[in-house]
Amino acid sequence: MFAKGPSPTFRVIAAVLLAFGLIIADHRYHRLDQIRSTVSVAIHPMLIAASEPAKLIETVKALLTSGxxxxxxxxxxxxxxxxxxxxxxxxxxxxxxxxxxxxxxxxxxxxxERVLIAEIRSVELAPYRQQVVVNKGTRSGVFVGQPVLDANAVMGQVIQATPFSSIVLLITDVDHALPVEINRNGLRTIAAGTGLSDELELLYIPKNADVRVGDLLVTSGLDGRFPAGYPVARVTKVRQDPANPFTTVIAAPTAKIDRSREVLLVWTLDDRTQPKALAGEPPKTRGAE
Missing domain, CATH: 1.20.5 (Single alpha-helices involved in coiled-coils or other helix-helix interfaces)
Incomplete structure (x- = not known):
């Protein structure tokens, strides 16, 4: 009787009924959670062992990579x-x-005022010759005598203009002189270049003049080129010499003469002085002042 056993059809039906019973017991009554947890713990070493070959292969490939x-x-x-x-x-x-x-x-x-930003192409800061070349010229409206500033103060003026570039004479050049006044008290004088990029000399200062270290010098506007009120320099040294009838006054330019990369070309001349500048009249020098 037992040697023959149930028929295949009965076995399939019993297996299906058992599967449905387990599904219902697990889904609705969560009867198999404990069993599943126990089984997962039991087969965890087998999962680790199964993943080890892949890790071993990657390690061997890394070791076999050539130098x-x-x-x-x-x-x-x-x-x-x-x-x-x-x-x-x-x-x-x-x-x-x-x-x-x-x-x-x-x-x-x-x-x-109307301004134009120009880039400095080359610099010459040798003694007795301090000038720069900028990449703007007559095609951009640049003219001889045009004031040039950086972001801080007056740098110089154009002395030669070509269609695509211009030469700017710096205020520190020995041939440059600029009418200025002390901003604190309005005392007028002339700031002359010394050939050093960090030094100007104030000319013809009387011994009884009220000049102090730290005084700000601004353009006076008396040269007809630079309008009044632009910063120029600050007084750094005041010295009395008995052999000299005038006071020796040294000032440092406020503009970054030796560090600026871009400059401002400024249109500030009035109708009376504009034709002279456009005609190429050279800038005033120390002797002309």
Missing amino acids: GELRGIIDELHRENLVLKARLQQFEALEAENSRLRDLLGSSLDVG
Whole structure:
């Protein structure tokens, strides 16, 4: 009787009924949660053992990678690092340039005149010759005698203009002299270049003149080229010499003569002086003053 056993059809029906019973017991009554937890704990070592071959294969592949391939990867990463550093330097340079341009634009708003931003192409700061070349010329409306400023103060004036570039004589050149006045008390004098990028000399200051270290010098406007009120320099030294009938006064330019990258070309001349400047009349020098 038992040798024959149930028929296949009966076995299938019994298996289906048992499966449905287990599904209902698990879904509605959660009877199999404990059994599932116990089984998962029991087979966990088997899952770990099954994943080990894949990890072992990856480890062996890494160990078998040739030194040449590793060097190639390192070289490639090194090149990418250099490229990224170069781009970072460009970004830093652009940020600095944008900062300088913002300073110039802020200065132009303070000036309140028509202005043009120009870039310095070359610099000559040798003794007895202090001038720069800018990338704007007559095609942009630049004219001889035109005032030139940086973001801080007066730098010089145009002495030669070509269609695409211009030469600017700096206020520190030995051939340049600029009428100025002390902002504190209105005392007028002449600021002459000394050939040093950080020094101007005030000419013909009487011994009883009220000049103090720290006084701000501004343009007086008496030369017909620079309008009045532009900052020029600050007094750094006042010295009395018995052998000299005048007081020796030294001032430092407020403009960054040796560091500026961009400058402002300013249109400030009135109708009376504009034709002389456009005709190329040379700027006043120390002797002309």
